Amino acid sequence: MAPEPPLLSMSGITKSFPGVRALDGVDLDVQAGEVHCLLGQNGAGKSTLIKVLAGAHQPDTGTIHWRGEPVTLRSPIAAMRLGIATIYQELDLVEHLSVAENVHLGHEPTAAGFVVRRRTAKESTAHLLKRLGHPEIDPGRLVGELSAAQQQIVSMARALSHDVRLIVMDEPSAALDPDEVDNLFRIVGDLTADGVAVVYISHRLEEIRRIGDRVTVLKDGRAVAGGLPAKSTPTRDVVALMTGRNVEYVFPERPAAPGQGEQPLLHVRGLARDGEFEPFDLTVRPGEIVGLAGLVGSGRSEILETIYGARKPSAGQVVVAGRPLKPGSVRAAVRAGLGLAPEERKAQALLMLESVTRNVSISSMSRFAKAGWIDRGAELGAARAATRELSLRPDNPSVPIRTLSGGNQQKAVLARWLLRGCRVLLLDEPTRGVDVGARAELYAVVRRLADEGLAVLLVSSEVPEVLGLADRVLVLREGRVVHTAPAQELDEHRVLDLVMEGSPAS
Amino acid sequence: MTQPVSPPRGSADKVRPAAEAPAWRGLMARADVRTLSLLGVLAALIVIGGITKPDEFLDTRNLQLVLTQASVIGVVTVGMTFVITSGGIDLSVGAIVALASVWATTVATQEYGFGGILFTSVLVGLGCGLVNGLLIAYGGMVPFIATLAMLASARGLALQITDGRTQIVTVDGVLDLGERDAYVLGVPPLVLVFAVVTIIGWLLLNRTTFGRRTVAVGGNAEAARLAGIDVRRQRLYLYLLSGLCCGIAAFLLIILSGSGQNTNGNLYELDAIAAAIIGGTLLSGGRGTIVGSVLGVLIFTTITNIFALNNLQSDVQQIAKGAIIVAAVLVQRRTASTT
Ligand SMILES: Nc1ncnc2c1ncn2[C@@H]1O[C@H](COP(=O)(O)OP(=O)(O)OP(=O)(O)O)[C@@H](O)[C@H]1O
Ligand SMILES: [Mg+2]
Numbered sequence: 001m002a003p004e005p006p007l008l009s010m011s012g013i014t015k016s017f018p019g020v021r022a023l024d025g026v027d028l029d030v031q032a033g034e035v036h037c038l039l040g041q042n043g044a045g046k047s048t049l050i051k052v053l054a055g056a057h058q059p060d061t062g063t064i065h066w067r068g069e070p071v072t073l074r075s076p077i078a079a080m081r082l083g084i085a086t087i088y089q090e091l092d093l094v095e096h097l098s099v100a101e102n103v104h105l106g107h108e109p110t111a112a113g114f115v116v117r118r119r120t121a122k123e124s125t126a127h128l129l130k131r132l133g134h135p136e137i138d139p140g141r142l143v144g145e146l147s148a149a150q151q152q153i154v155s156m157a158r159a160l161s162h163d164v165r166l167i168v169m170d171e172p173s174a175a176l177d178p179d180e181v182d183n184l185f186r187i188v189g190d191l192t193a194d195g196v197a198v199v200y201i202s203h204r205l206e207e208i209r210r211i212g213d214r215v216t217v218l219k220d221g222r223a224v225a226g227g228l229p230a231k232s233t234p235t236r237d238v239v240a241l242m243t244g245r246n247v248e249y250v251f252p253e254r255p256a257a258p259g260q261g262e263q264p265l266l267h268v269r270g271l272a273r274d275g276e277f278e279p280f281d282l283t284v285r286p287g288e289i290v291g292l293a294g295l296v297g298s299g300r301s302e303i304l305e306t307i308y309g310a311r312k313p314s315a316g317q318v319v320v321a322g323r324p325l326k327p328g329s330v331r332a333a334v335r336a337g338l339g340l341a342p343e344e345r346k347a348q349a350l351l352m353l354e355s356v357t358r359n360v361s362i363s364s365m366s367r368f369a370k371a372g373w374i375d376r377g378a379e380l381g382a383a384r385a386a387t388r389e390l391s392l393r394p395d396n397p398s399v400p401i402r403t404l405s406g407g408n409q410q411k412a413v414l415a416r417w418l419l420r421g422c423r424v425l426l427l428d429e430p431t432r433g434v435d436v437g438a439r440a441e442l443y444a445v446v447r448r449l450a451d452e453g454l455a456v457l458l459v460s461s462e463v464p465e466v467l468g469l470a471d472r473v474l475v476l477r478e479g480r481v482v483h484t485a486p487a488q489e490l491d492e493h494r495v496l497d498l499v500m501e502g503s504p505a506s
Numbered sequence: 507m508t509q510p511v512s513p514p515r516g517s518a519d520k521v522r523p524a525a526e527a528p529a530w531r532g533l534m535a536r537a538d539v540r541t542l543s544l545l546g547v548l549a550a551l552i553v554i555g556g557i558t559k560p561d562e563f564l565d566t567r568n569l570q571l572v573l574t575q576a577s578v579i580g581v582v583t584v585g586m587t588f589v590i591t592s593g594g595i596d597l598s599v600g601a602i603v604a605l606a607s608v609w610a611t612t613v614a615t616q617e618y619g620f621g622g623i624l625f626t627s628v629l630v631g632l633g634c635g636l637v638n639g640l641l642i643a644y645g646g647m648v649p650f651i652a653t654l655a656m657l658a659s660a661r662g663l664a665l666q667i668t669d670g671r672t673q674i675v676t677v678d679g680v681l682d683l684g685e686r687d688a689y690v691l692g693v694p695p696l697v698l699v700f701a702v703v704t705i706i707g708w709l710l711l712n713r714t715t716f717g718r719r720t721v722a723v724g725g726n727a728e729a730a731r732l733a734g735i736d737v738r739r740q741r742l743y744l745y746l747l748s749g750l751c752c753g754i755a756a757f758l759l760i761i762l763s764g765s766g767q768n769t770n771g772n773l774y775e776l777d778a779i780a781a782a783i784i785g786g787t788l789l790s791g792g793r794g795t796i797v798g799s800v801l802g803v804l805i806f807t808t809i810t811n812i813f814a815l816n817n818l819q820s821d822v823q824q825i826a827k828g829a830i831i832v833a834a835v836l837v838q839r840r841t842a843s844t845t
Binding site: 310330340342347348349366373374 | 715719722728729730793
């Protein structure tokens with residue numbers, strides 16, 4: 001295409017892990033100044049490919065050319081020296097260090113070679129944050145105190161603190177609000193205008209249309225298409241390439257009036273937590289899916305966690321099937337039949353050193369145990385059945401969960417509650433990081449569970465998801481429920497208006 | 507907006523039997539590498555012992571002595587392994603052994619005979635474990651601090667009880683078990699107790715819900731809590747378990763030495779932690795191995811024995827132990843990163 005050599009050209013990259021060939025001869029070309037999107041299902045190898053590019057994994061075979069020269073990326077530092085910066089899927093900031101310390105970690109500005117010049121570090125950090133559209137983040141604050149979206153910005157600042165020519169972003173938008181996503185795209189635009197190349201990974205196809213120049217599609221560790229035009233390739237084709245089949249990206253049909261005439265399974269009365277959300281009421285009947293829409297920080301996760309007993313309410317009550325729950329007790333909630341798929345799966349849900357089986361069975365161990373003695377055959381069988389139901393890959397629950405791709409880890413969390421057979425399912429961002437095909441499957445599973453009589457409470461930053469899946473929607477703004485309506489009566493614009501303005505203007 | 511959807515099924519459903527076997531074998535291999543390397547070290551030590559002191563070291567009496575000495579610290583290490591696996595630490599084990607051994611050998615206790623001594627040892631161990639557990643699980647204290655405080659107080663109390671004197675045991679039943687040629691079911695009684703504790707510990711950690719919860723709490727306490735596990739109660743049980751092991755160890759020590767002393771169990775905490783770590787239990791929690799811990803104990807005890815037979819000073823011994831800890835951890839890091 002272009003006469004000069006591409007900025008980056010990877011060819012024939014393979015990478016195997018014990019039992020899995022994650023990459024199987026992948027080629028990738030990136031030109032300076034372009035946004036090159038990587039698409040692929042969960043486990044296709046996207047994260048592995050960019051870890052090779054970042055010097056975090058060594059490829060088994062294959063060559064990498066950087067501005068026409070062959071290079072070996074032996075370590076993350078080597079990649080950074082060349083000007084390749086990476087923002088990983090799982091944020092990798094040090095929570096106990098300040099924003100400025102995180103941004104300059106490993107390349108602190110120093111005087112006399114070892115005294116850290118903290119003022120300089122702070123000033124340059126403040127400058128970077130301003131450039132990223134977030135001057136309100138104080139460089140002196142601890143990263144642990146920031147919201148997920150703000151942490152994302154800090155990661156980005158860290159990437160930009162180097163002299164970069166290529167930035168890799170692995171699902172950067174997953175934790176962001178529509179507003180934040182706009183801001184992210186503005187930053188991407190600025191970067192490419194300066195000639196910086198961006199490799200962008202996302203499961204949201206509409207984003208790729210908006211900012212992408214070219215697309216490379218991975219499937220089962222192979223590049224099935226390289227450098228397609230991002231704007232003009234039909235969605236149908238892209239999805240077919242990714243999945244190898246035709247997926248209608250649609251929501252399951254709603255029953256006409258789910259749970260009508262039945263007693264609510266979940267009844268929340270005047271529940272509140274000081275400083276987080278104001279008193280609100282909520283009922284979910286068996287068979288019903290209720291959605292909570294709102295911006296990040298509007299108190300949605302806090303609400304779910306309070307219902308679940310993981311946080312103690314300052315007022316109000318949670319009633320399950322007519323029985324009030326002991327406030328602030330997860331065990332009481334689980335015993336009453338509640339299940340939570342939390343927002344931060346790595347921190348709140350997974351035992352990273354353990355197998356998939358053990359992660360799935362953790363909440364139902366007593367079912368497989370007599371007098372504390374676990375029947376491991378029964379446990380494995382049940383875990384396998386639950387993970388198959390969700391098409392989790394690889395189809396072998398004995399592997400360690402840390403070897404699964406992000407979306408498949410999410411499925412393992414859902415499998416946990418599928419196995420437990422809970423009555424009320426609380427889903428916090430259930431499709432974060434889940435690919436198109438698997439999403440449709442997840443939606444179908446959630447609807448089927450509801451049809452079987454579960455009550456489902458769903459939180460999602462993706463408004464179409466809430467509207468498409470839920471029967472009824474509660475719109476939240478700054479910890480207050482500002483609107484409740486059947487999902488059919490709302491559309492995306494109206495919800496966004498409500499979420500931003502809070503005034504039910506019609 | 508809503509359309510019927512047939513949940514797409516496809517590639518993901520394809521069963522890949524090929525993937526199953528290697529992954530499973532990979533896990534086995536990893537466990538084996540660690541265990542085998544520990545067995546290798548142990549074998550090497552036995553060879554060294556056999557070469558330097560062929561007559562003394564390989565004598566049945568001596569090997570029996572090694573096992574008997576390993577039993578006391580071994581029982582403590584089994585309890586410690588559980589605590590470390592759960593992400594905690596118990597610095598008070600040595601002090602609890604001391605306190606239990608002197609409390610169980612006071613003149614007043616000895617009046618109640620064999621049962622009195624056994625019962626008191628176990629009860630004192632459990633009592634100390636209970637205090638540790640309550641402070642940590644429900645008082646929110648850091649394990650390091652809580653058990654450090656217990657270390658200091660239990661040692662102090664032990665000194666107060668004995669006033670620094672050795673309390674000789676006069677109960678025949680106990681003294682008989684300590685005889686050189688006492689055997690129960692063909693094995694020295696202490697070794698039998700150690701074996702039983704090891705087997706129970708292994709089953710508890712690997713085959714029961716208790717073990718699973720221990721690993722879950724150590725691996726990710728918040729995730730365990732949100733999965734419905736009572737993390738605090740589990741922590742309480744774990745320190746109780748460690749205390750119980752200390753009580754049993756104290757009883758074994760009484761049998762072995764025919765006495766109770768406030769200096770008993772000196773530095774057991776270090777030996778037990780070191781044995782667990784070189785065995786492969788993660789100090790940060792989330793993974794523990796009883797087999798590894800037992801091998802760790804045997805390695806340390808064998809070293810001590812070889813050094814004693816060769817008349818080497820205990821300072822040289824300590825240096826060698828330190829070197830072995832470092833070597834073991836380095837080897838493990840390598841095997842962990844290459845698999
Ligand atoms: N450290 C590892 N050990 C073993 N297998 C691994 C490891 N890392 C990744 N894999 C496997 O490699 C494959 C590719 O994973 P990768 O994380 O690259 O997928 P991905 O395309 O980023 O998926 P997602 O969209 O879910 O993030 C998966 O089958 C995964 O299970
Ligand atoms: Mg990924």
